[in-house]
Amino acid sequence: xxxxxxxxxxxxxxxxxxxxxxxxxxxxxxxxxxxxxxxxxxxxxxxxxxxxxxxxxxxxxxxxxxxxxxxxxxxxxxxxxxxxxxxxxxxxxxxxxxxxxxxxxxxxxxxxxxxxxxxxxxxxxxxxxxxxxxxxxxxxxxxxxxxxxxxxxxxxxxxxxxxxxxxxxxxxxxxxxxxxxxxxxxxxxxxxxxxxxxxxxxxxxxxxxxxxxxxxxxxxxxxxxxxxxxxxxxxxxxxxxxxxxxxxxxxxxxxxxxxxxxxxxxxxxxxx
Numbered sequence: 001x002x003x004x005x006x007x008x009x010x011x012x013x014x015x016x017x018x019x020x021x022x023x024x025x026x027x028x029x030x031x032x033x034x035x036x037x038x039x040x041x042x043x044x045x046x047x048x049x050x051x052x053x054x055x056x057x058x059x060x061x062x063x064x065x066x067x068x069x070x071x072x073x074x075x076x077x078x079x080x081x082x083x084x085x086x087x088x089x090x091x092x093x094x095x096x097x098x099x100x101x102x103x104x105x106x107x108x109x110x111x112x113x114x115x116x117x118x119x120x121x122x123x124x125x126x127x128x129x130x131x132x133x134x135x136x137x138x139x140x141x142x143x144x145x146x147x148x149x150x151x152x153x154x155x156x157x158x159x160x161x162x163x164x165x166x167x168x169x170x171x172x173x174x175x176x177x178x179x180x181x182x183x184x185x186x187x188x189x190x191x192x193x194x195x196x197x198x199x200x201x202x203x204x205x206x207x208x209x210x211x212x213x214x215x216x217x218x219x220x221x222x223x224x225x226x227x228x229x230x231x232x233x234x235x236x237x238x239x240x241x242x243x244x245x246x247x248x249x250x251x252x253x254x255x256x257x258x259x260x261x262x263x264x265x266x267x268x269x270x271x272x
Contacts, residue, residue, distance in 0.1 A: 005029065005030060005033050008035070009036070009061035009068050009069065010034070010036045010037070010069045010071060011068055011070050011071065011080065011084075012071045013037065013055075013071065014073075015123075017069065018047070019125040019130075019155065020071065020097070020121075020152075021036060021047070023152075023155040024151065025051060026128070026154060032054075034051075034054075035053065037056060037057060037061050059084060062088055062092075063087070065092075067147070068088070070094060070097060071098065073098070074100050074267045075270065077106075077271055081110065086111075091113075091114075093144055093148075094110065094115065094116045095148055095151075096116060097119050097121070100263075101267070101271055103116040104137070106137070114139060115139045117134060117135065117148045118136075118137065118166055119132060119135075120132065120174045121133075121155060125155040130157070131156060131157055131173040132156065132158045133158075133159050133160075133166065134161070135160070135165075135166055170260065171257045184209060188202050188205055191204065
């Protein structure tokens with residue numbers, strides 16, 4: 001199955017669905033092998049104008065595509081599956097991009113044996129630096145996982161995880177970009193407080209963040225070792241770190257990620 005160019009339909013091409021569409025196109029996926037669905041005519045026109053993809057209704061997408069990438073909001077997934085479920089052939093691959101929803105949610109509403117792969121990606125897909133976690137449902141094979149990887153690798157890095165870890169993935173990397181943006185925003189404000197012009201503070205922090213991320217990725221060193229390399233005895237950095245620890249930054253991050261995980265589980269429970 002891997003290596004063949006399948007027709008992919010992105011059902012519910014909102015923000016995440018659009019990330020997938022644009023990434024596939026950048027990777028060279030033929031536009032005539034891509035379909036999309038959208039609720040609003042204005043959104044359908046926007047997608048066609050921007051990417052050249054054909055926007056169809058949900059049932060046409062099911063009929064024509066070999067892979068269905070479902071990226072509707074979790075609360076809308078049940079209604080969608082009630083509409084398309086009876087029309088989905090049991091050998092058609094369904095990829096879920098719906099945060100919090102387990103593959104069993106789909107399996108209960110699709111024909112017996114339908115392969116479902118659960119995917120959690122994030123917004124750095126816009127610059128081909130996403131982190132995408134992929135999990136197999138009960139009927140998904142290694143070939144199905146490999147196809148999902150082939151589709152998402154152009155967006156950045158991929159990793160396979162047991163589905164039981166997907167809510168933690170959602171909390172850590174799915175929502176993760178927002179934590180970094182909040183931290184950068186706070187550091188820019190701190191730079192202004194210290195007397196730097198906003199643009200100077202912005203440029204200093206953004207490049208520092210990029211350099212630090214590349215070092216984490218490429219050096220192979222544990223983050224503690226990299227942090228210690230910056231932290232001289234009785235120096236400026238250790239004074240700053242003492243204040244961060246005093247204000248409970250580490251504990252706040254732990255609590256924040258637990259809250260995100262719990263919310264993912266709540267969404268699944270509400271969706272049924």
